[in-house]
Amino acid sequence: MTVVRKTITVEAPAAIAFRVFTDSMDRWWPRSGHHISPAGLKQAVLEGREGGRWYEVDINGTECDWGRVLEWDPPTRLVLAWQIDATWHYNPHLVTEVEIQFVAEGPDRTRVELEHRNLERFGDAMENIRAGLDLGWHNLLAAFAQATVA
Amino acid sequence: MLVALSDPTRRRIFEILAEGPRAVVELAAELPVSRPAVSQHLRVLKEAGLVVDRQVGTRRVYALNPQGLQALRGYLDQFWDRALASFKAVVEDGKGDDETP
Numbered sequence: 001m002t003v004v005r006k007t008i009t010v011e012a013p014a015a016i017a018f019r020v021f022t023d024s025m026d027r028w029w030p031r032s033g034h035h036i037s038p039a040g041l042k043q044a045v046l047e048g049r050e051g052g053r054w055y056e057v058d059i060n061g062t063e064c065d066w067g068r069v070l071e072w073d074p075p076t077r078l079v080l081a082w083q084i085d086a087t088w089h090y091n092p093h094l095v096t097e098v099e100i101q102f103v104a105e106g107p108d109r110t111r112v113e114l115e116h117r118n119l120e121r122f123g124d125a126m127e128n129i130r131a132g133l134d135l136g137w138h139n140l141l142a143a144f145a146q147a148t149v150a
Numbered sequence: 151m152l153v154a155l156s157d158p159t160r161r162r163i164f165e166i167l168a169e170g171p172r173a174v175v176e177l178a179a180e181l182p183v184s185r186p187a188v189s190q191h192l193r194v195l196k197e198a199g200l201v202v203d204r205q206v207g208t209r210r211v212y213a214l215n216p217q218g219l220q221a222l223r224g225y226l227d228q229f230w231d232r233a234l235a236s237f238k239a240v241v242e243d244g245k246g247d248d249e250t251p
Contacts, residue, residue: 004227008234010241020241028237034229038158089161112237114230122222 002120009111014102017110018075021100022046036064036089046080048072054080065090070097077101082116096121159183160191164214167201171213199224 035041037058071079
C-alpha cells in the first residue's frame with residue numbers, strides 16, 4: 001500500500017510522449033491546488049537532465065522546489081524525486097520516487113507506466129505525528145481530569 | 151481529498167494539528183479567520199479523513215488522523231489519475247510537439 005501505480009496509453013510515438021511529459025510539463029500539470037505557493041501557479045518546470053531541478057514558478061515569479069531529476073534516459077525512462085510533503089510543502093529530507101516508463105507499443109502508440117513509490121516515507125512523518133498525537137491526547141485528558149477534580 | 155489540502159488555511163490547520171490536538175477556539179486564535187470559518191475548514195479536513203475529532207468536556211478537540219497515510223495515498227492516486235489524463239489530452243492534441251520543422 002506504499003506505492004501508487006498508473007498506466008495510460010497515448011496515441012503518439014514514445015519520443016513525443018517523453019518530450020511532452022518533461023519539456024511541456026507545464027501544459028498538462030493540473031492547476032488547481034497542485035502547487036506550493038499560495039499566490040497561484042504560473043509555470044511547472046522540469047530541467048531535462050540528471051540532477052536537473054523540478055520546481056514551480058508562482059504568479060509573482062517566486063520559485064519553489066518540488067524535487068529533482070534522479071535518472072534521465074530519454075525517450076524510455078525517467079525517475080523524479082518528489083519532495084513535497086503531506087502539507088504540500090517542499091521538504092529536503094523527504095525523497096519519494098516517481099518512475100515513468102515510456103514503452104513503445106507501435107510507431108504511434110506508447111504505454112506510459114508511472115510508479116510513485118516510497119510512500120511509507122510519508123509514513124515516517126505520520127509516525128512522528130502519531131507519537132505527538134498520543135502524547136497530545138494524554139496531556140489533554142490528564143489536564144481535563146485535573147480540571148474536573150479541582 | 152484532492153481539494154482538502156489545496157487551501158492555505160486548511161494546510162495551516164493541518165500543520166498546527168501536527169504539533170498536537172487543539173480545540174476549535176485555540177485554532178481560531180492562531181489563525182486570521184473566524185471561528186465558523188475554522189469549523190468549516192475542519193469539516194472539510196474531517197470528510198477527507200485527515201483529521202478526527204473528540205469531545206473533551208464542553209470542547210470539541212481536533213487532531214490529525216493517524217490513518218492519514220492512507221488518505222494521503224488516496225490523494226496521490228487521484229492526483230496522478232488527473233495528471234495523466236491531462237497529459238494524454240495534451241500529447242494527443244499534437245500541440246505537445248513543440249519542434250518547429
